[in-house]
Amino acid sequence: MPRMIRSLAVVLVLFAAAHAWAAGERDITIAQGIDAEFLDVQMTNNIVTLIINGSIYDTLLTRDKSLAIVPRLATSYKLVSDRVWEVKVRQGVKFHNGEPFDAEAVKFSVERIQRPDFKSPQKGWFSTIERVEVVDPATVRFHTKVPDPAMPARMTLMYQMAPKYVAQVGDVQTNLKPVGTGPFKFVEWQKNERIVVEANDAHWTGKPAVRRATWRPIPELGARIAALQTGQADLIVNVPPDQLPALATTKSVRVEKTPSCRIISFQIAQIKGGPLADKRVRQALNYAVDMQGILDAVLLGNGKRINSWMPPNVWGHDPSIPFYEYDPKKAKELLTAAGQTNLTLTIQAPNGRWAMDKDIAQAVAGQLTENGIKTNVKIIGEWGAYVRSILDHKTEDIAMAGWCLPSLEPDHWVTPNLKTGEPVSQYSNPEVDKLMDQARAEMNPDKRKQLYSHLLRVIRDEAPYIFGYQQMDIYGVNNRLKWTPRGDESIRLTEIGF
């Protein structure tokens, strides 16, 4: 019997080894928490899905590693008038099926999203575009309904579709067998199992170092870490800080971190009225929380405080705006001045949406209570229910909130979250509304930056949030990969070397 077990073990080990050798040296596997929702890139706004699609499709513009906007399929762009952007498109580029890419493809791609019967969640991204005009095969013009300084940021999300291919195979097949101009070609998609892409050596940026990449959804964190430790995955995402010691025990892997575009704070329901409508109370809440202490204790330092409602890596952020420093005395004074010395509040938080979310909410509530504001925590574990409470404006007094949009456009942080009547906004202030409208329409970049600086200062003073932190994105990486992470949560296969 023991001999049989030994033989079986040997066979299994040999099998596993053979399996490992079967994969090429320049093939990689990336494990994320979920599968792609669509491979028809225009059908999604989910960041994980966009990351995977980003290897198959190209956009007109893109973000470099410093998150600055740089050319991609567009070689240049300029303002013809306040409402007209002219874009020159790259020549000689072909889709994976051989179809040429040109200005007509750009027009087709935008108009496809705008088609009323096309269920794209990207409609809002391009809602300011009135029409697309093809000037010649290398030139296209976007006519906007209003002056829109965010157009370049929008162009970083304008994924290019192959018009003839889509017309020929239809929307369902476009999703199942995607064709783009990107640096990788689609190979296979086994739902919830894997998505495989292979290098497109004909790509205009040259041959990618990675030959073949497999995206694997591994929802359970323990299994994802185990997959990295056993070499089954080369790169894993969303490693929570408390798991870092576990990864440190494996010599073949390392940890990479970067501050993310995602900011997390505690949204105060000002529109509900009552004590929270008083600015002094909201400011007091900010002074009563030692955010740095919480970040150090709960996230083990993996988070950076924010001074207002914008992450430092988004254009428009102003580092000179002061933080709310921990000052319980000042908090008490403000509460006394507001006549709110006997306040009881409830914070709602999700469980597992952001790293250690529930624990951070509990720490914040603990500190508020310690400083005389009795605070309870209500955990809403199911994300759908959580979202509904926000959209129905039925949150508790304070709701934990995280935000990051792939456009990295400053207006997309402030307007949806703070403008009167926006679905997510729990705040209303005509002065802030006016400032936001001014900033979003200002075509002069310098003036626009000044407007955002002023706006963010007002927001800091108005305190519609207990300002939290910029999340740290933490990855586990096999040492055979040369790679450092980006601040926009994206993983670009072309940035991976060996």
Add this chain to the structure above:
Amino acid sequence: MVGYVGRRMLQSLGVLLGVSVIVFGLLHLTGDPTRLLLPLEAREEDVRQLRALLGLDDPLWVQYVRFLGRAVRGDFGLSFKHQVPALALIFQTLPATLQLTVAGLGLALVVAVPAGILSALKRNSLLDAVCSVGVLLGQAMPVYWLGLLLIMVFAVGLGWFPAAGRDGWTSIVLPATALGAFSMARIARMARSGMLEVLAQDYVRTARAAGIRTFVVTYKYALKNAAIPLVTIIGLEFGILLGGAVITETIFAWPGVGRLAVDAIFSRDYPLVQAIVAVLATLFVVINLVIDLVYTYLDPRIVYVRSAR
């Protein structure tokens, strides 16, 4: 027999109809899915447009009748979230779940039935005690804990099996073990008690007294009779495992229907949830029917006839 099967199938249709009403009602109670399908910052007009496109602005009964009309033709509509036919998604993932269920149950049977019989035959022996402890452990260990433990020991520690995913036959060993553990315990307990009961029967004593070999008495006479409750339990276990592999599938990143169902529920993907429930309920009903028919083989005294008035 044919009449019986026909009657049972008609009853099953009633069951499936009932299930569809309950699921349809419960799903719609959970709220409007359009909000979850669109970005948080989406405007009200986009929400209205999508709601109309998905047919969610019709009265509930109209939606149900439309759903039923299509469902009887095997068309469960497009998944809200994935925009592909719901049934196609299920057929893409069902083989993985069936594979895992058969492997888990197979493993459970191979270990549990002999263990149960042996511990009944050697009652109060050391072997019986070991089996009882095993049963207790199997039933007490939560599957997620066992799953992670298996990954830590056999994937990370020993490196024998992959930690996650569905790649070749080695990848099924750990999830099947985790999934089968609970059933293994239940089946072993059932086999033991069933055998003990049968072994105490007069006809077993008579057979032994007549000088028939113990082996024949045990395996030909006793086991066949002890198998009736066992078959019931195995059938039920198969159904439970089919629908209940969710946690195992999540831990081991096994691309089955369970994970698909959980995702669909969380994103309020009505057509997909309805299709999954319909397919699983049909499988469950069919399994039950098959079990009832197996009874007649095991015990010829069980005859299905129309009851006399």
